[in-house]
Amino acid sequence: MHSLRYTWLVACVLAVPARAADPNDAREWLERMSRALGNQNYDGRFVHLSGSRTEMMRIVHRVDKGKVGERLVSLDGSGREITRDETEVVYYLPDKRTVLIEKRTDNRSLLAVLPSYSKDLGEHYSLEKLGKVARLMGRKTQTVLVKPRDEYRYGYRLVLDQETAMPLRSQLFDRDGRVVEQIVFAELNLRDRIPADELKPAVSTENFRVLRQDQESPRLATTTTVGWDVLRPPAGFRMAAWRLQSIAGSTTPVLHLVYSDGLASVSVFIEPLDAAAERLRGLTRVGAASVFSRELEGRQVTVLGEVPAATVQAIAAGLAPDKPSAPGTGQLSRGGAPQAR
Numbered sequence: 001m002h003s004l005r006y007t008w009l010v011a012c013v014l015a016v017p018a019r020a021a022d023p024n025d026a027r028e029w030l031e032r033m034s035r036a037l038g039n040q041n042y043d044g045r046f047v048h049l050s051g052s053r054t055e056m057m058r059i060v061h062r063v064d065k066g067k068v069g070e071r072l073v074s075l076d077g078s079g080r081e082i083t084r085d086e087t088e089v090v091y092y093l094p095d096k097r098t099v100l101i102e103k104r105t106d107n108r109s110l111l112a113v114l115p116s117y118s119k120d121l122g123e124h125y126s127l128e129k130l131g132k133v134a135r136l137m138g139r140k141t142q143t144v145l146v147k148p149r150d151e152y153r154y155g156y157r158l159v160l161d162q163e164t165a166m167p168l169r170s171q172l173f174d175r176d177g178r179v180v181e182q183i184v185f186a187e188l189n190l191r192d193r194i195p196a197d198e199l200k201p202a203v204s205t206e207n208f209r210v211l212r213q214d215q216e217s218p219r220l221a222t223t224t225t226v227g228w229d230v231l232r233p234p235a236g237f238r239m240a241a242w243r244l245q246s247i248a249g250s251t252t253p254v255l256h257l258v259y260s261d262g263l264a265s266v267s268v269f270i271e272p273l274d275a276a277a278e279r280l281r282g283l284t285r286v287g288a289a290s291v292f293s294r295e296l297e298g299r300q301v302t303v304l305g306e307v308p309a310a311t312v313q314a315i316a317a318g319l320a321p322d323k324p325s326a327p328g329t330g331q332l333s334r335g336g337a338p339q340a341r
Helices: 023-039 310-317
Strands: 042-050 053-064 067-075 081-084 088-093 098-103 127-129 135-137 138-149 155-161 167-173 177-189 209-213 227-232 238-245 254-260 265-272 282-287 291-298 298-306 320-323
Touching: 023 053, 023 127, 023 138, 023 155, 067 265, 227 254, 265 310, 282 310, 291 310, 298 310, 310 320
Parallel strands: 098 209
Antiparallel strands: 042 053, 042 177, 053 067, 067 081, 081 088, 088 098, 127 138, 135 138, 138 155, 155 167, 167 177, 227 320, 238 254, 254 265, 265 298, 282 291, 291 298
């Protein structure tokens, strides 16, 4: 796996269960949280816990005339930073003396993927607003649960500020209730205005390598033939988008498929074996993320997502060309594009 290819940050929820309430209220709280995260200026420090690893981080979120910018800073001494604006996401990696630049392809916050309500959510998750009101950081809070109905997805436990709906604690848990990753805010300030200078990185990039990881804009899965698909994916997961993605350090584009149930998402990377940075095999776990790699039809296939191991294994096992054919047909060609049918 190319070490710069998979950069992700997980954020989810923490609370103590109590009396259940109207699930419609839970939906409203999720909608409020999404609006609060996207539309306000805020500056916060939080602890990110993943397995035995603990890291203190700072996030700055700025909205100016409808345009959003963010900066995420590791406070553990590594100096790592991530910034994003309307067009790009930039990773500053002092330990590798590298700057990695990617096109921005979605509106997700650097704070990570927090659940938002969709009409399909109830098919695979149950929503619950807990009745007990607790205090955190001196503020009244509301707890919302998003619980998985099967073993193929994680659940979320959100502790939200009752006044603003901002997430003060978050936790990701499996079907048995075991916590797999969490964040806890130590400080969170809503600000009327954040100067643009606060989004500038503090890292000196003198003599750093600058790698640009270009990729096409994502295309809906129905727009054209991709050449690959997953037979019998886990319930609810469907191909949502695909793109050709150029990986830094490689001359051959990678086919990137995205499968989603409307909340959880899984990425599938397909590349020629001789272009793969490493030939990995089997299952790897990194915090809440599961990664499964295999060889298939002369390709290196890597499936990853913030989902249980069973999900990436099932998707990897079901992946196949659209139909049996001669080598290269319907697969990622040496030039990088799926061949037309």
